[in-house]
Amino acid sequence: MNERKVLIVDDEFAIRDMLRMALEIADFRCLEAENIHDAYTLIVDERPDIVLLDWMLPGGSGLELLRRLKRNDTTRELPVIMLTAKSAEDNVIQGLDVGADDYITKPFAPRELIARIKALLRRTSGGDEQERLQVSELVLEGESRRVFLGEDPLDMGPTEFNLLQFFMSHPERAYTRSQLLDHVWGANVYVEERTVDVHIRRLRKALQSPAHDYSDLIQTVRGTGYRFSSRGAGNR
Amino acid sequence: MNERKVLIVDDEFAIRDMLRMALEIADFRCLEAENIHDAYTLIVDERPDIVLLDWMLPGGSGLELLRRLKRNDTTRELPVIMLTAKSAEDNVIQGLDVGADDYITKPFAPRELIARIKALLRRTSGGDEQERLQVSELVLEGESRRVFLGEDPLDMGPTEFNLLQFFMSHPERAYTRSQLLDHVWGANVYVEERTVDVHIRRLRKALQSPAHDYSDLIQTVRGTGYRFSSRGAGNR
DNA sequence: CCGCTTTGTCACACTGTTGTCACAAAAACC
DNA sequence: GGTTTTTGTGACAACAGTGTGACAAAGCGG
Incomplete structure (x- = not known):
């Protein structure tokens, strides 16, 4: 009933393709962006529930987008999962420092990604104060x-x-x-x-x-x- | 004042050594076990705050210990980070299914491990009284x-x-x-x-x-x- | 190895909820 | 008063959400 929107930010078509397929099977709706600018626009317009953010992007690194998101109050609560190559696991530390909620190294098993997305959504969605x-x-x-x-x-x-x-x-x-x-x-x-x-x-x-x-x-x-x-x- | 105990379960001396050094710098106290039996004993006796669990262990796989922990109600809440070789990332899914809270692939940057431990402790720190x-x-x-x-x-x-x-x-x-x-x-x-x-x-x-x-x-x-x-x- | 319990999932039954309709009632306008 | 527009109301069929029994897999203790 509660359809969740996932924003995929990655410049590789093959990766986006794979992700989209896996996510749609798990009943998520997918948005896609190839660069930081598009990503930011989509976040503001479509208000996705979670972002899968590639580390290396044309027009600025994922880190930059992450910083921007966490600085902006309206998007502060948006959970972010970083996608990163195995060879660059050092970045993970930076990412977690800046405010990513989780990360996963490429290549990864789709089931694992889905499990992590669901866990993260459950973890972060309980913050709404009811009056x-x-x-x-x-x-x-x-x-x-x-x-x-x-x-x-x-x-x-x-x-x-x-x-x-x-x-x-x-x-x-x-x-x-x-x-x-x-x-x-x-x-x-x-x-x-x-x-x-x-x-x-x-x-x-x-x-x-x-x-x-x-x-x-x-x-x-x-x-x-x-x-x-x-x-x-x-x-x- | 709030000293945290970390239990390292791994059969490789070199790994334990490295972990101990990193953890002590970050102000954790370390316990060590080489096999499942010792690990379980230590958990019961010392009540560590978190467990770093190697996947391959003599005398039964880490999965087995994990199951046992998550089944036992007194240790159910104990957070567990799995240590796993890159070649065996499939295990990760099993591990997360059974109840591991996070995982990290060997070799890893010590700083990352520390970051994850801290993140996990922050998340699960609700000390529950038995009332x-x-x-x-x-x-x-x-x-x-x-x-x-x-x-x-x-x-x-x-x-x-x-x-x-x-x-x-x-x-x-x-x-x-x-x-x-x-x-x-x-x-x-x-x-x-x-x-x-x-x-x-x-x-x-x-x-x-x-x-x-x-x-x-x-x-x-x-x-x-x-x-x-x-x-x-x-x-x- | 074998009973026993616990667990997660399924198919099916059942119930409350939902959106829509036709018509009654009320208000506005002339 | 007569007509038109707007809102209130009861009924209803389709539907989604929930209750329930059964079952197989897995764990547990012998």
Whole structure:
């Protein structure tokens, strides 16, 4: 379900070819770059989840790219695996110093590479802090993925949870259905815009318990979309 | 103050010599073993912080020791770096599968080895106390590796125990299957994610006795994974 | 060498979730 | 009031996610 993007930075076609094949079998999506400049552009545009970086590259060594990545705050968390020839294992030390997370010497067994990629992704992906959001009695716990109304846990589906989480992190602001689809469903998913309405309804229903009714936190902004607000609606 | 013990397991005197020199410069204390038996004894007696394990050893291959270590619950967390000849890199895959945390091919630059040791120690330095965990009638004794429901001991496999121990030390929080694999199985083990489901089921089953049923402490978080919680689920 | 346990994987059953539709209700516009 | 546009609602079939029993391989203890 969670497709991972791997950026391959290597100037040898044969290597890229081999890597692409191995990675696609293991269900990764591949991006490729032959030089540092392309690599950097791709990183900024496509935001890959991991980078396989060859050491010797035209237009600057891999070390240079590595330094640049680790200096830039927006890409700091991007894990990097270095590819290096056996004869140049000294470079490894430099690389690990600068911030590569792992390395592998060419030639290598595809299975090993895959294993290392997966291990690295698991190791580095757990860093996201989940917050605890609260509006009066309504509490959303990101960590446990639960919502409480006072003491009682509320029952809702995953999509409704994501929707509520988004709303509670961006309150007092109207979003179009299209924007909600982008943020909650993901940018490259195509579903009907009216689907949002249905999930809004399900969320509203979930925000009602025998005791309380918080369903009007989700307000309709006619002609535009929806808004989450703890203050009154103030339209119509 | 925090002196680290490194156990070198290799039958070549020259290698041990070189390693010892490099490690002592880097302020580690060295233990040495020439064969598996000595190695195991030293591990039990001296409790080193990390093991450098040669692949080819008299009296059984390094793989064997590795298996033994990773099976034994008291030494499971001991980080292991494999030493292997370049000609035998295939072994690396086996080794990583069984639970080695890293590997390095001979000959290697001492500086690289030191870098890797430090990196590994940084990663795994969580010193885990063996504690006694309790949720209402359910008691987990880390020391004796037993679980009680009131007075009655519960019967479960090692993996189920580890899983429960992890859950009870991190309650009220949803984990993905991948995260559970990472924490309970180990970062470098590659098994199917659905395997987690099966062990969850076995654990749930183990949490039921004729008298009580604590199986709903393990809650399914649909679309995400599982959560251990003494409060209600909030989903189906 | 042989039972016994543990483990990872699979196929299948089952359940909740999802996106879409048709229609009702409401609001806006004339 | 009548018409058009927009949103709410219940139903539903397809689907993805999860529970479950069985099984073979591997480890363990004799």
